[in-house]
Amino acid sequence: MLDTKINLLVIDDDDINIFIIKKIVEKTGFDIEMVSKSNGQLAIDYLKDAISRGATLPHLILIDINMPVMNGWEFVEAYQQLGIAKPVDLYILSSSVYENDIEKTKSYSAVRGFISKPLSIERLTELIKALEAKRS
Template sequence: MLDTKINLLVIDDDDINIFIIKKIVEKTGFDIDMVSKSNGQQAIDYLNEVVSTNRPIPHLILIDINMPVMNGWEFVEAYQSLGIAQRVDLYILSSSVYENDIEKTKSYTAVKGFISKPLSIERLTELIKELEH
C-alpha cells in the first residue's frame, strides 16, 4: 500500500494534453505530485537531477511517442541506461493507432503497457492501484 504521495511524471509536448491530465489527476482523489516535461531529453535531465539530489523518483511515468528533441522511444532507451533500481511503472500514452507502436511497446522490458489517449480517470486510478501491489 502506498502511504506516501504518488509522484507522477508526464512527458508530452502538447499543453492541452498536460492540462487534461492535470484535471484527471485532481479528480482521482489521490495525493499526486505531477511533474510534466515537454520532451524526453527534459525528462532525462529531470530524472538525473532527482537521482543526484536524492529526491523521490517518480512512481509512474506516462510517455508520449511523438515529441521534438527526444521522442518517447528514445526516452525509454535513455531511461533504461540510467540504471534506476527503484520500481517505476512506465506507460506509453499515445494517440497513435499504429499496430507497430503498440507492438513496439512490448519490446521494452521497462514499459508496462500502451494506453490510448485520452487518459481517463478510471485508467489513471487503475494505474495507481497497480502501484500498491
C-alpha cells in the first residue's frame, strides 16, 4: 500500500459516469481522494490553482473525450503547456469506438493509454498498483 493518499482527477461531463467512478473508487480499498471536473477548462483552472498554491497535484487523471467548453484532446494540449515537471498518469477514458480516437491517444506523450468505458474496479486497481510501483 502507498504511504500517502492517491489523488485522482476525473474529467467528465456525465454525472452518471462520475457517480459510477466514485463507487468504483470506494470499492478498490485504496486511499483515494477524487476530484471531478465537468470539462477540460475547469480541470486546467483547477491544476493552475493547485500549482500556484503549491498543492499536491493529481497522481492520476482520467479524461473523457467529448465534453463542452474544452474537450479531452484540447485538455491534453493545454495540460502539456502547463510544464508540470512531475509526471502524472493521464488516461483517456471514453466510450468512443473509433479507431482514430484510440490511435490519436498514442500521439500525445503525456497520455499513457486509452481505457474504454465503463471503468472497472479491476482496471482502476491496475492503474493504482502501477502508480504504487512507480512511487516505491
